[in-house]
Amino acid sequence: REVCDRAQVLLRDAASRLWNASVDRVRDAACKDYIKRFFISITEEELSRGLLWLPSERQSGRTLTYHRTISNPEAWLTHSQARAFVDLAPDGSLDQEARAMLDSLQKMIPPTVKRRDYGPLEWGPGVNPDLPAHRDYLIGLADDFTQDLLESVDKAAQKAAIQPDKIVDEVRHHLRFAILRSRAFCPTETTRDVTEEVEEYLASGADASNGFVVHARSGAGKTYVMSKILVDHMAHSSNGSKHDPARNGSNDANGSKGEHIARNGSNSSNGDRSSFFLRANGSKDSTNGSKVSQGQRCIIARFLGTSQASSSVQALLTSICAQLQRVYSKAEPIPEEFTDLKALFIKAVREWPTAEMALTLLIDSVDQLDDINGGRRLEWLPVTGLSPHVRIVVSTLPDHAEFDCLSRLRKTLDVESGEERRGKLVELAPMVDWRSVLNHILKVLGRRITHDQMGAVEHAVDGEHGTEQHSLNSTRNDWGRTRSAITNGSEGVSRIGTSPLWLRLVAQMVSKWRSFDGVPFKLSSSVRGLIVDLFERLEVSHGVFVVRAALSYLTLTHGIGEGELNNLLSLDDDVLADVYEWWVPPLRTSPPLILSRLIVDVSPYLSRRGDGSGVELLSWYHRQFWEACEAHCFSSDTGRTLSRQKRCEELVNYYSGRWAGVAKPYSRWLSAIVQRPNFFPGETAGDRMVPAQPLVLQGSLRDGTCVINLRRIGALVPYAIKGRLEATVVKELTSIEYITAKFVSGMGSLLLTEVVDAMNTFPDSGAVLLELHSFLGRHMTLLRHPVTPGLAAQLLVQEPDASKLLRRFRHAEAARPEEERWGVLEWDQRPQEFDPLLMTVREHDLDVNCVAMSPSGTFFASGGGDKSVKIVRISTGDLFMILAGHTDAVNAVVYTPDGRRVVSAGSDKTIRIWDALRGAELFVLSGHAENVRALAVNGTTLISAGHDKTVRVWDLGTPGE
Numbered sequence: 001r002e003v004c005d006r007a008q009v010l011l012r013d014a015a016s017r018l019w020n021a022s023v024d025r026v027r028d029a030a031c032k033d034y035i036k037r038f039f040i041s042i043t044e045e046e047l048s049r050g051l052l053w054l055p056s057e058r059q060s061g062r063t064l065t066y067h068r069t070i071s072n073p074e075a076w077l078t079h080s081q082a083r084a085f086v087d088l089a090p091d092g093s094l095d096q097e098a099r100a101m102l103d104s105l106q107k108m109i110p111p112t113v114k115r116r117d118y119g120p121l122e123w124g125p126g127v128n129p130d131l132p133a134h135r136d137y138l139i140g141l142a143d144d145f146t147q148d149l150l151e152s153v154d155k156a157a158q159k160a161a162i163q164p165d166k167i168v169d170e171v172r173h174h175l176r177f178a179i180l181r182s183r184a185f186c187p188t189e190t191t192r193d194v195t196e197e198v199e200e201y202l203a204s205g206a207d208a209s210n211g212f213v214v215h216a217r218s219g220a221g222k223t224y225v226m227s228k229i230l231v232d233h234m235a236h237s238s239n240g241s242k243h244d245p246a247r248n249g250s251n252d253a254n255g256s257k258g259e260h261i262a263r264n265g266s267n268s269s270n271g272d273r274s275s276f277f278l279r280a281n282g283s284k285d286s287t288n289g290s291k292v293s294q295g296q297r298c299i300i301a302r303f304l305g306t307s308q309a310s311s312s313v314q315a316l317l318t319s320i321c322a323q324l325q326r327v328y329s330k331a332e333p334i335p336e337e338f339t340d341l342k343a344l345f346i347k348a349v350r351e352w353p354t355a356e357m358a359l360t361l362l363i364d365s366v367d368q369l370d371d372i373n374g375g376r377r378l379e380w381l382p383v384t385g386l387s388p389h390v391r392i393v394v395s396t397l398p399d400h401a402e403f404d405c406l407s408r409l410r411k412t413l414d415v416e417s418g419e420e421r422r423g424k425l426v427e428l429a430p431m432v433d434w435r436s437v438l439n440h441i442l443k444v445l446g447r448r449i450t451h452d453q454m455g456a457v458e459h460a461v462d463g464e465h466g467t468e469q470h471s472l473n474s475t476r477n478d479w480g481r482t483r484s485a486i487t488n489g490s491e492g493v494s495r496i497g498t499s500p501l502w503l504r505l506v507a508q509m510v511s512k513w514r515s516f517d518g519v520p521f522k523l524s525s526s527v528r529g530l531i532v533d534l535f536e537r538l539e540v541s542h543g544v545f546v547v548r549a550a551l552s553y554l555t556l557t558h559g560i561g562e563g564e565l566n567n568l569l570s571l572d573d574d575v576l577a578d579v580y581e582w583w584v585p586p587l588r589t590s591p592p593l594i595l596s597r598l599i600v601d602v603s604p605y606l607s608r609r610g611d612g613s614g615v616e617l618l619s620w621y622h623r624q625f626w627e628a629c630e631a632h633c634f635s636s637d638t639g640r641t642l643s644r645q646k647r648c649e650e651l652v653n654y655y656s657g658r659w660a661g662v663a664k665p666y667s668r669w670l671s672a673i674v675q676r677p678n679f680f681p682g683e684t685a686g687d688r689m690v691p692a693q694p695l696v697l698q699g700s701l702r703d704g705t706c707v708i709n710l711r712r713i714g715a716l717v718p719y720a721i722k723g724r725l726e727a728t729v730v731k732e733l734t735s736i737e738y739i740t741a742k743f744v745s746g747m748g749s750l751l752l753t754e755v756v757d758a759m760n761t762f763p764d765s766g767a768v769l770l771e772l773h774s775f776l777g778r779h780m781t782l783l784r785h786p787v788t789p790g791l792a793a794q795l796l797v798q799e800p801d802a803s804k805l806l807r808r809f810r811h812a813e814a815a816r817p818e819e820e821r822w823g824v825l826e827w828d829q830r831p832q833e834f835d836p837l838l839m840t841v842r843e844h845d846l847d848v849n850c851v852a853m854s855p856s857g858t859f860f861a862s863g864g865g866d867k868s869v870k871i872v873r874i875s876t877g878d879l880f881m882i883l884a885g886h887t888d889a890v891n892a893v894v895y896t897p898d899g900r901r902v903v904s905a906g907s908d909k910t911i912r913i914w915d916a917l918r919g920a921e922l923f924v925l926s927g928h929a930e931n932v933r934a935l936a937v938n939g940t941t942l943i944s945a946g947h948d949k950t951v952r953v954w955d956l957g958t959p960g961e
Helices: 002-018 020-025 034-038 042-052 080-084 096-108 132-160 166-184 189-203 222-239 257-266 313-328 338-351 372-377 405-413 434-444 451-467 500-510 527-542 544-557 562-570 573-579 592-605 623-634 644-656 668-674 710-722 726-733 736-744 748-761 763-784 791-796 804-815
Strands: 064-071 114-122 212-216 277-279 296-303 357-364 390-396 425-428 485-488 493-496 606-610 616-620 663-665 685-687 696-699 706-708 848-853 859-864 868-873 879-884 890-895 901-906 910-915 921-926 932-938 941-946 951-955
Touching (some): 002 020, 064 132, 166 222, 166 313, 166 606, 189 212, 189 222, 189 390, 212 405, 222 296, 222 390, 296 313, 313 357, 313 372, 338 390, 372 879, 405 425, 434 500, 500 527, 500 592, 527 592, 544 562, 544 573, 544 592, 544 644, 562 573, 562 592, 562 616, 562 644, 573 668, 616 623, 644 710, 710 726, 710 736, 710 748, 726 736, 726 763, 736 748, 736 763, 748 763, 791 804, 859 890, 859 901, 868 890, 910 932
Parallel strands (some): 064 114, 212 390, 212 425, 296 357
Antiparallel strands (some): 277 296, 485 493, 606 616, 848 859, 859 868, 868 879, 901 910
């Protein structure tokens, strides 16, 4: 403490010498000079940022002040409570400087701010509730505070006056995502070629019946181009003129048009259609060049992978269909079965738009989907046969070992490989002129750098060109597409563009360099190096334990609320011990300002989204941050290894509400910090003030009128599985309340996935989990559309008495009060044999004619009268992909012994061979004169039998008979 006090004096003296002209302004409420940080307390800084530095019109509604006067506490300086009311100098006397600063701080509070004054209270010694005068004083203070707080909450609720709306939140997220990136967009020669061609397509439609594809290698900045296209199109559609709604950034007093729409989206509580479309006043009709109409245009945008509802094809189509329903006033229910959902989406895109309400659909990075339900096969995406009132723009990476989206789009649009077709498909070349882009980003940030500092960037760029290598399959773009080589025309000259993610990181770092600092540190030539350097500097600024804990949870959760994150920091004893090094507050929580400051420093690298629970989730915007943080926080090479399992356990404890209202015992280190003589001697545990996490937030599962705790049911079991907490996982999964809540929330398929993950992780609990898997698989269709909230419980009591699930249910029921029981009816004569049926899958529209299991036992392929082959994951019943190509019913299907190919035969007289993982049709065998009825395969030899009375033997090594 003596060293700290001495250092404070020296720093103040040095600051006074350097900024002598500013010393007199330190006590000015509006002063923001750098020198001020050496003279004020954290409390004054908080008050300055939260009140004094705000515009006057915002001050009165954000702060309440309570002015208390305690008579003569100076006479009791040796009393332990006195230290909570006065500041003491190192020698134990009253700190006169601190008292003078407090008096001046009180005078800075604007007169418009609500203030409550309390008369002098005689020191007791201390403030003692046992004394009548003190008790009345405390009751009055508590009543006043409660009343003021409730009034503030009521005003905030009335101001918001909205119900959470998943669709509005999703629309708002993607609009904001695009607006922010369009502001950072820097046009170059290569981007202008693309934006102008897409602009022409959107305005006049060179081929009105087809969609438009933008493709680019990693590193080309494709997502930023798509964001710019969207924002320009919104502006053009709303006023008929070419206008950039983000031209003035945040300094636009009236706000940009795009941002205005994003805000409107969040204020719609009744599905008002104005939140989902823009008026079109100047778009051209592709058939005759005349205006389409003076009506309106619905503009829908999705940047895939940036939100939960845009990360899988089923969630994506559900979200877009719900938005289209509101725009076009359609009452058709949105199906849960993917086949029906895909049909509704295609119908809505092709049939609902009209001249009075046209449609533009922009989907960025279709390659970011997974292969469940054939997400990257793109059979769900109608890019041909469109009406004149529909425009579709999509983007993708080139083909990769795991996906071939570009080839599929080329085939659908009839564009040969390597060919660019105006009005259909265009390539965006990687960025080459990095200097102009860097200067643009710095301009957006309001900064410039010196010649020497630019030289440091150039030196790093030279190194980056030589060393940086990234995966072409990096998930989620933002600035994060990686650098790659391209071929310049027919000359075959290899050009290398600097990675936009690397450049964005560099811009953020050098923007904080001051001109007189020179080059404070060397810039890494790799993205991973820059990220690790960032983490290490954060640890210096904010503390190792705070940074490691916060970054660990950001990385493990892939989306967490700021409030949740602060609660988790409060549960971390190492964090509290580090934060409490100089002062221990009355409440055992991590001060919110600690996390807020850290979030501000990493905000350029975070994305924000909703998940339908009302919580705004923070997550890394690029996969490289996850990978770098995984290595930094959990690798044994970092020197301060943090246990991944321990972090998962804390997440489970938090989402289960274990420490809600309970004093959590202190670690040895935290005990030593808290129990210091001048703080709380003898205290061994503290309430961390974290919230309870009930399964149902409001209402009851039993009557169907309830609000489910989506954060709990979405997080608890997955983290318990990662943390290998077997008992917690089994208890939660086999709870009838958890099962019911999952289906009520539309998460039935996710529940089955959790069960499968648990079975693979905990073989010792395999029997009860396998029984649960069978129970869910048999009744999946009924549970997805329950006729009563208690259907799961009623179906469970029909199981045999030997059922482990039934025994658990009966035990739980017996422990409940009678009024909280499910009220199910048990049949005395029910069968006592277990049903061998494990699952019922309904994917085909017509008869199912054939089925085959993959050699690994992971998938099955089925063929039917709907002319398709469906590949389904056996463990979950999820549709993996659809093989479409037969022109008549499919009669036979078989896997090759290596599981790499699927062979199908049909009434169209053909045999088709497919890639079992990618779904590509490899070749077609023709020869039968009638329907092909049966298949058999051994190695590369295929045998087929047909209605033409022939059996044919084929060599799959060569596509011939």
